[in-house]
Amino acid sequence: MDSRSIQVVRSGVLAPIKKWGTKWSLWPVHLVTACCGAELAHAFASGYDGERIGALNYGIARQTNLIIVEGAITRKMARVLRITWEQMPEPRFVIVMGACGLKGGLFWNGYHLVKPSDVVPVEYFIPGCPPTPEGLLRGIRSLQEKIWEGKNRNSIDFNKIELARKEIERRIPTPPKIIARNPFIKVDVPKDVDWAFGNRLVNELKEGLGNLVERITITGKNRICIRVNPKNLQRVAVKLKDKFDHVKSVNVIDVPYDNTFIVEYVVSSYSNRELMPVLVTIATKISKKNPKLPSLHSYWVSADYLEREMQDLFGVTFEGNPWGNRKFLLAPDTPDYPLRKDFKLEEEVYARDEATEGSKNEEQKQEQGGDKE
């Protein structure tokens, strides 16, 4: 079935002139999202020279009639593709090059992927990863042929071979029977390592911190974990800040079955040579309903931005952090707390111009549907 653009070109008394003009003047505006862009550049540079067949690369959608989509289209780019396509005057055509645009390619089955054919009507797909410049030019030539003749021309006839196939009874694999009733997330699993300095350090810390901490364990070579009650976190930080001068990272672990967050501060030192390789994790458990924790940015300045990021992604409030409750890294319209386990991504729906396929009645229906969207 011809797309609407092809029908527009091929209808009317002046069809021969329209066909001829459109055939030899396909000016692509290209939407580069991946490496196929390099192949497109190659196809229009001195080696292959796409301008021979009248295709001139152009930057502005309003004045051209062909989009070449190069690469994977994510949810974000799908909107861009649709807007670009809608800006174009009829007749307009879309060519998609590369495996990513065809079926997802490298990103097959990705949660963020949209097929270009769901967003805009596509005239030709050019398979390959990436396709060669010859392939791309052949795609444009095929579109020219389609405009001229009104139908897809198959230039390759593959030999058909009858394959004898033995019926095998397929067995559906059984699901695993053992499901942990109470999955356990443990941040401080003790480990026996040959680390004399570590043992000395743990003893020192135990003496210094006393009963402020719940437990101090060696979880590996150069790794120490301190488990703290959230109430005592600031007091522990005061005692540790002379020894360890910066925070390497702030992590939050969502523990859904327990309805808690585990917040980890990983601290280390840049000033003491012996302590440099040592990473000390301060882990504390807070409730998910009211996730609040005193900010440690006044003890370790580097904790500031990391806390802001965790506030963005998990919604843990660090009381005393100067940034407050605003979004830091994410866009202002992002839904709240995307890294929590119970976060659900919104399903996005793109208007697809189905008019290109199916009968006329369907066409009108789809158009009305499209208008509402």
Add this chain to the structure above:
Amino acid sequence: MLGISEIFEMFKNNMVNIPLIQPIIDALMNIPLVNYVVALVLWKPFFAIAILPGLGGIMLVLLLMVYWERKLTARIQWRVGPLEVFRPLRGLIQPMADGFRYFFQEVIVHVDAHRPYFVQLPILTFIPVLLPILFIPAGEIVAIRSPYAIQIIVALIALIPITIIGIGWASNSRFAYIGSVREAMMYFAYEVPFVIAVLAMILMYGSGDPYVIVEKQSVPGIIMNPIAFLVFFIATLMATSRLPFEIPEADQEIAFGPFVEYSGILFGIVMTLAYEKLYIMCLLMSILFFGGWSGFAIPLLGDLSPVIWLFVKAVVVMLIVALTRSIYPRFRLDQALRMGWTSMLAVSLVSLAVALAIRLSGWLG
């Protein structure tokens, strides 16, 4: 009141004489009704506007220039350029295909546009583009003969940027707005040196009458006052948005500036605007600097011979101007403005001094 027969007589007495096709014209003049059309078409003022160097010349130049520009750029980049559309002519009719495509594409008038101006202005631009042609003579073929023709042409050329600014304003889009402001800025950059360079030439020849100017060029003007030519040439590049000064349109930065919202045939019209302006400025350049229509007469062409000479000279200049597009990068707006108001202004003043010296020496009488 003039009767039809008097008007017909007026046409008949002032017709272009071309010995090559004279028998055909004589035969056509004997057929009733057709003879009116033939007389009108070959009436010298009408011929000047509608055929050569007027509208017909513009159409020819558009087809040739677009092709030449694409082909030349392609050759400089070691490519072939447009070819497959018609191989026997090396793709010469490529601009025609592009033209047809534009002609039959949808014209989008977006919601924010000022609808009447948005649609009218591209067509209204033809007025300041075609008016100067009234005053450009080519031998005996001239629409309006005036001793101040050069001054009038320069004044009319200055009207073109106003329509471009109007186009940008009617588009009501941010890129179009930026483009319009840039166009206005560029107008200030080139206009003063341009006018001074033309004034220098008028001062040198002692008249603004093209007939006097062409008569006095026993040596071409470019040799007598090359500095004025330099300023005129750069001002032409600036005025027509050729590449070193393609600042208002700048498709990589502001997506064709004032023309960003146009599509279909309206874009086809506005895109040709710069070429039409270039054509007129090149006609003016060939009159001022290359001896206008002087050249050896071709007896078979009769009155057409000087027109052909003028046209060929203008086209050759245009072909050279096209070269700058493929070999220069773009100036920034502030650089172009600084250039216009410092070095170009200074050089144009020097050219004025040179013209004054030639005038006082009494070389040109």
